[in-house]
Amino acid sequence: MNEFANDISHYPCFINGQFVEAEHGQTISVEFPGDNVTFATVPACSTSQAMEALDAAERSQPAWQALPPIERAGYLCKIADGLREQRDHFARLLVLEQGKTLAEALGEVDDTIRYMTYSAEAARRIAGEIFPADAPNEQLLIHRVPHGVTVGLCAFNYPLALIGRKIGPALVTGNTMVLKPHDLTPVTACEFAKLIDASGLPAGVLSIVTGTTGEVGIPLVEDPRTRLITMTGSIAAGQAIYASAAKNMTVLSLELGGKAPFIVLEDANVDKAVEAAVVARFANCGQVCICNESVLVHEKIAGEFTEKLIKRVAEIKVGDPMKNIGMGPSTSPAGLQRVNDTVEKTVAEGARLACGGRRPDGAEFENGNWMEPTVLVDATADMTAFQQEIFGPVLPIAKISGFEEALAISNARNDGLSAYLWTQDYNRMMHAIQSLQTGTIFINKGICGYIQGYHNGHKLSGLGGEDGIHGIEGYLQKRTVYMAWDC
Structure with a gap:
């Protein structure tokens, strides 16, 4: 059933604007669920490579934040345009690595484009607030600013849509991101990196690191430079991240399991x-x-x-x-x-x-x-x-x-x-x-x-949420300014 069973392709990951292999040459095999035959491999990156991605995200974030939001949005539009042009190609990759039907895969590609374009359209809607002060010649302002370096952890069921859902609001609001795809479904993420590269996105703003939870996932979560973690996955995985992020008081956006x-x-x-x-x-x-x-x-x-x-x-x-x-x-x-x-x-x-x-x-x-x-x-x-x-x-x-x-x-x-x-x-x-x-x-x-709704859980089904204006808001923190003049 797997037409690529005898043609194993390799997909490098993307760190600091470069396509790279695993430090020690190790790989992760990706199987077609229809026959469990390997059709692709990706790098099994090391902890040091995950840290390299965080280093790059930290270095690039101030300049990225300094760009006008509409310029940041332009890169998202370029990536979305590239995905639109390769719609069929990405849909086929989704079928091969995840097992969903081709119709569902095409729908997932379309959803990914919508997530990114919606975020791009929000560039001119990032708003602050002005309140009256209690004293003369003063102004009370509330600015919304990015958290800084963020980490995105994706589930296996929607390996492409979750990328768009996370990078769109993160990048348009001035954050940088290190994204880790799921071990079972990393191929479309690695292929997506080609669109990032073609868009001219500044190096370090978005890295995609493949690897195991122990070598890549946990170090990214526990690093103090990570200021926000967005994760889609099980309740157990969310609880583990909650505990690991506690020391650094890292902001969490966790969309976890349920029983509808x-x-x-x-x-x-x-x-x-x-x-x-x-x-x-x-x-x-x-x-x-x-x-x-x-x-x-x-x-x-x-x-x-x-x-x-x-x-x-x-x-x-x-x-x-x-x-x-x-x-x-x-x-x-x-x-x-x-x-x-x-x-x-x-x-x-x-x-x-x-x-x-x-x-x-x-x-x-x-x-x-x-x-x-x-x-x-x-x-x-x-x-x-x-x-x-x-x-x-x-x-x-x-x-x-x-x-x-x-x-x-x-x-x-x-x-x-x-x-x-x-x-x-x-x-x-x-x-x-x-x-x-x-x-x-x-x-x-x-x-x-x-896309204009809000996707979130109550109780153990998560913290924070995604989509719509509230999803954008989750990637921003408030900065209050008490400003006096004529003094």
């Missing part, structure tokens, strides 16, 4: 809810942080909803993601094993496997991280599939007696990234807005993410 409930009440439009539930679960093989992680459906319509959902899930075609089928493979063997373990435990606890739950038939599926779209019925909220984030193509369904029960189940969790609610009752919509303890609520709406 998909609540369907008795007055919902069942057909629309079914379609939204399927898309929000099986997009990107279920590897989306705001995916539908579990269905809580009212007992009065549970039979109709479940029957229609299972029928719809059966229509999802699994296969070669380059052929734009419905669902590709999971990204890693370890991730797939965790998903399989979740299914086995939940069935042992009393749930019933309604469809899926196994590797698809066929020679093309003998290797790789394949799993049929899976639905678990007769589940309850205390079962493993409801308690643990699945991050895979498995959907558990449980019956509820009403909205209050769904609210209690959802709010009992210690995370709170997103939630879905399907109802025609405006009172319950408003009740949900006031009461659901999540950063995002989709009401009669499928999974989406508008």
Whole structure:
């Protein structure tokens, strides 16, 4: 299935405006999830190389900050233009390293362009404030200034979009950044460095360093020169970064995991809810942080909803993601094993496997991280599939007696990234807005993410957030000025 199985390419990383190899010549192999055959390698950089990237970021930051924001925005526009010109190329790389379908990969490239252009457009909207002083011939000003050197840590599920999501607001506000892609999916990041180089971005403003968490990630997080860390990943990873950054009081923006409930009440439009539930679960093989992680459906319509959902899930075609089928493979063997373990435990606890739950038939599926779209019925909220984030193509369904029960189940969790609610009752919509303890609520709406919105979590699902004016604001700190004149 991997057309590049016999053509292993190597992608250098990018430090201080130069394409470089690992100090000791070591590499990281990158596999196509469809067959787990290596198709590329990237440098396994050393700690000293990560420090070199920080050195460059620190040296270049004052001059970068001194540029007018609109000039900084110009570089982002050049990078976005380059990505637009190579849209198909980057989409194919995304398919190869992450496993998403080609259509999803093309959408990710487009999202990356939007993230960067939105940030560029914000260059003329970076605003301060003026307040009246308490004494004559004085002025009280609040300026917004960059933090300085920042570090971006990316997750594997959107290896390109997360780059745009982080570098856009960081750079336009005058910060410099050292970016570390995920070990599983570093190829598009290294290829993206060519666009950085072609844009003429000053050396050191943005470096991309590939390597392990121990050699690269932890040193970047713990270094006192790092003034802000933006990370997308699991709750456990976020907690580790929180602890490591404590000594230096480093500012954190952590978008972490969640367990989005998909609540369907008795007055919902069942057909629309079914379609939204399927898309929000099986997009990107279920590897989306705001995916539908579990269905809580009212007992009065549970039979109709479940029957229609299972029928719809059966229509999802699994296969070669380059052929734009419905669902590709999971990204890693370890991730797939965790998903399989979740299914086995939940069935042992009393749930019933309604469809899926196994590797698809066929020679093309003998290797790789394949799993049929899976639905678990007769589940309850205390079962493993409801308690643990699945991050895979498995959907558990449980019956509820009403909205209050769904609210209690959802709010009992210690995370709170997103939630879905399907109802025609405006009172319950408003009740949900006031009461659901999540950063995002989709009401009669499928999974989406508008660039002008705000993507953040409550409770253990994170600190800070990304996108929109509030995402830009997160890369700025306030400086208060008490100014007197005529003295």
